[in-house]
Amino acid sequence: MTSSPPVARGGDATGAAPVTPHNVPREGAPANPTAAALRERFGDSIRRVDVIWGETTVYVARERVLEIVRWLHDDPEQQYDYLSDVTAVEFRDPERPLEVVWHLRSLPRRRFLRLKVELAKGAPLEVQSVWPVYRGADWLERECYDMFGIRFTGHPDLRRILMWEQYREGFPLRKDFPLRGRFSRAEQLRQALAANPEARYSMEELSIADAFEDLPDDMRQRLRAGERTGE
Amino acid sequence: MGLSPRPEPRSVEATGGENWVTTRLDSLVNWARKNSLWPMPFGTACCAIEFMATAASKYDLARFGMERMSFSPRQADVLICAGRVPFKLAPVLRRIWQQMPQPKWCISMGACASSGGMFDNYAVVQGIDTIIPVDVYVPGCPPRPEGLMYGVLLLQEKVKHEHMGDEAIRREMEPDPKSGLYIPPAAIDELSEPFGNSVHQTRSGL
Numbered sequence: 001m002t003s004s005p006p007v008a009r010g011g012d013a014t015g016a017a018p019v020t021p022h023n024v025p026r027e028g029a030p031a032n033p034t035a036a037a038l039r040e041r042f043g044d045s046i047r048r049v050d051v052i053w054g055e056t057t058v059y060v061a062r063e064r065v066l067e068i069v070r071w072l073h074d075d076p077e078q079q080y081d082y083l084s085d086v087t088a089v090e091f092r093d094p095e096r097p098l099e100v101v102w103h104l105r106s107l108p109r110r111r112f113l114r115l116k117v118e119l120a121k122g123a124p125l126e127v128q129s130v131w132p133v134y135r136g137a138d139w140l141e142r143e144c145y146d147m148f149g150i151r152f153t154g155h156p157d158l159r160r161i162l163m164w165e166q167y168r169e170g171f172p173l174r175k176d177f178p179l180r181g182r183f184s185r186a187e188q189l190r191q192a193l194a195a196n197p198e199a200r201y202s203m204e205e206l207s208i209a210d211a212f213e214d215l216p217d218d219m220r221q222r223l224r225a226g227e228r229t230g231e
Numbered sequence: 232m233g234l235s236p237r238p239e240p241r242s243v244e245a246t247g248g249e250n251w252v253t254t255r256l257d258s259l260v261n262w263a264r265k266n267s268l269w270p271m272p273f274g275t276a277c278c279a280i281e282f283m284a285t286a287a288s289k290y291d292l293a294r295f296g297m298e299r300m301s302f303s304p305r306q307a308d309v310l311i312c313a314g315r316v317p318f319k320l321a322p323v324l325r326r327i328w329q330q331m332p333q334p335k336w337c338i339s340m341g342a343c344a345s346s347g348g349m350f351d352n353y354a355v356v357q358g359i360d361t362i363i364p365v366d367v368y369v370p371g372c373p374p375r376p377e378g379l380m381y382g383v384l385l386l387q388e389k390v391k392h393e394h395m396g397d398e399a400i401r402r403e404m405e406p407d408p409k410s411g412l413y414i415p416p417a418a419i420d421e422l423s424e425p426f427g428n429s430v431h432q433t434r435s436g437l
Contacts, residue, residue, distance in 0.1 A: 164319050181353030189361055192318035
């Protein structure tokens, strides 16, 4: 490897060998340089930047999430190539908005960035899907939808993923959801047993037909000949 | 605890009397059955780890004729449900139980399988006896291998006292169409107290 990208430690591009950060203060640690770059590029769409325990959180405008994430992914100075997690937070304070959280990691630059969007309660909980940038967001966003009821616009297949698809009781991780669920135990059991275990899988998930052209030649030939493998 | 045995055994006298041949044959068949129970392990949580320890060389479940784990329900005699069962898994567990051929038995291993345990929440079944009939409950969180083996011995004791003349052991049981339960709700609810859970609702929900 002749031209490796500059290595950053804890957010600064010194070129030194990476070390584990230690003695990081709760507040006042240097922010991830990406935060400044974001402010420069997107201006008012960057609402706030917090640094807690050396981790940078950037609050961004709801309308521009996809654009910002795409820039973070594509810009050669940022290279956030890995989406660790998509999740959400609801606070007990009924006035406080929900937060949708994206954990982004840049493997070439050794950076970690937390993006947040605030969704006011009372309005429809909708935010753009980052699936066009990170294919891995598919199931993460489905889980977030399943647990919090946040709709990701542009997601190709927004269904429940942990609870079964006919689940009617609501979104379990919301604060207004009772711990034992809304229905009686008998009703919960009746509904659960009524589900058909095989029907939960769509053919798209099980079928390899879509990927057929991408398979290696020998495998394609074996499949064409009807040879069964793995038994 | 007042829990009645799963199939109400018809008394042998009613089916024409007990004679020397059938009792001898009973004891032979039951001896063979009880010493060759093939378990279908349904492990979903930490109880399954203890179950593996039970089956491994130190505790050696094979001593009781359980040498072969049957990972296919159609070749299994006893379903050992080890761990909590979420509602999403409830139809799967019932399907597996229905795929097992008679005669069949079930051991509910651990607090979660028996009563929901600490998971008294929206996602977890409050005891698998609301889905399938259970013969032996093994308490513990998780039970030690000795506990499970004691449960297996209790089950063997139960198998030893079955009668061939009793048609219930050959007939496939169907859940009660009204409640959807195999075990009467009263029996399920009576068990809640020793397992100490679900103080807000009865486990059967009825």
